[in-house]
């Protein structure tokens with residue numbers, strides 16, 4: 165089915181938002197020889213992408229269709245990173261493999277962990293149960309304490325979103341794409357058929373024949389200006405940093421450690437390419453707004469309990485990051501029926517999903533053929549015409 169354009173393909177695409185999703189799509193489209201203008205209201209990479217824990221995974225994704233989409237993207241990261249890196253060295257954009265470990269100390273949590281592993285194994289995902297001894301052997305720098313059940317997911321990894329965005333901008337410069345930072349999109353000039361004729365910005369109007377709307381948490385407000393309904397859930401998250409430390413997790417980059425008491429959530433940690441540790445609590449959708457120094461100190465103290473090498477680090481609080489979060493938790497990707505040349509690109513887990521979603525989006529936009537076999541569950545149209553109450557009832561149970 166042809167979508168988006170009446171002609172063979174767009175000549176000029178405006179991309180709104182230079183986070184990891186918008187920058188990746190802009191790069192993929194520019195690679196196709198299409199003129200691209202990337203518009204960013206602040207600094208490239210400064211939105212949710214700069215707050216992200218940036219763990220690449222498919223293990224935490226349900227149901228199987230969404231798991232498979234994440235898995236496809238995870239499997240694409242190595243090539244995606246190599247193509248973006250200056251010298252083909254994917255480590256230069258912070259890509260590091262080695263997997264993720266998690267473990268439980270309480271019987272109920274252990275049962276849950278075991279059944280998750282069994283389900284992922286039935287989907288063919290490379291995760292397995294390990295003993296306490298194996299866990300300590302996998303990452304000797306951890307002090308794991310009592311272990312009721314433990315798991316190792318060997319194909320997961322981490323990336324540095326800012327380095328990815330910077331690399332996309334370098335590739336865009338090579339293609340002579342225009343990048344307007346500090347330029348806010350404030351409206352759309354719409355034709356009678358709902359198509360966008362021009363994007364209105366604080367720096368003037370930009371005429372184009374297709375638009376990608378990848379403005380993260382601001383996507384809902386901007387889409388409404390073109391008559392498109394893409395509701396989101398508010399999803400604040402906190403991941404603190406520490407001062408730079410020598411390598412502390414040499415074997416397994418991503419660690420999920422169990423709660424220290426009933427009143428506390430599990431914590432997750434990883435080390436950035438520049439030596440700073442990132443520490444968050446709960447899962448990848450946990451809501452958190454306490455960006456105080458006291459809370460950062462508390463997270464660091466809890467992480468130290470599991471990673472003694474962190475002693476001596478100082479906690480650096482980070483302001484709340486707002487996850488782009490379609491109301492049902494799944495990506496909203498595709499042309500809007502109300503505005504047929506406006507392509508919505510709104511997603512949680514955009515770090516994991518950037519390689520696959522950018523490829524699919526660029527293909528749909530440039531070739532005009534719907535990739536429905538991959539994306540039919542994730543079309544923005546599922547929200548069209550919904551009342552707020554109906555949309556709220558779609559909200560994924562947490």
Ligand SMILES: Cc1cc2nc3c(=O)[nH]c(=O)nc-3n(C[C@H](O)[C@H](O)[C@H](O)COP(=O)(O)OP(=O)(O)OC[C@H]3O[C@@H](n4cnc5c(N)ncnc54)[C@H](O)[C@@H]3O)c2cc1C
Pocket residue numbers: 180181182183184185186187203204205206207208209210211212213214215216217218219220221347348349350378379380381382383386400401402403448485486487488509510511512513514515516517
């Ligand atoms: C705390 C936290 C932890 C996370 N952990 C993970 C994880 O471990 N793994 C994972 O895969 N994902 C994770 N995510 C999710 C992931 O970070 C996001 O899905 C991803 O960064 C979204 O990228 P984006 O480009 O869509 O949005 P953003 O990075 O928010 O980029 C959108 C850009 O649009 C710009 N913009 C907005 N409005 C306008 C306008 N009017 N005009 C011009 N520009 C505009 C913004 O300034 C921003 O730069 C996490 C997110 C958070 C907040």
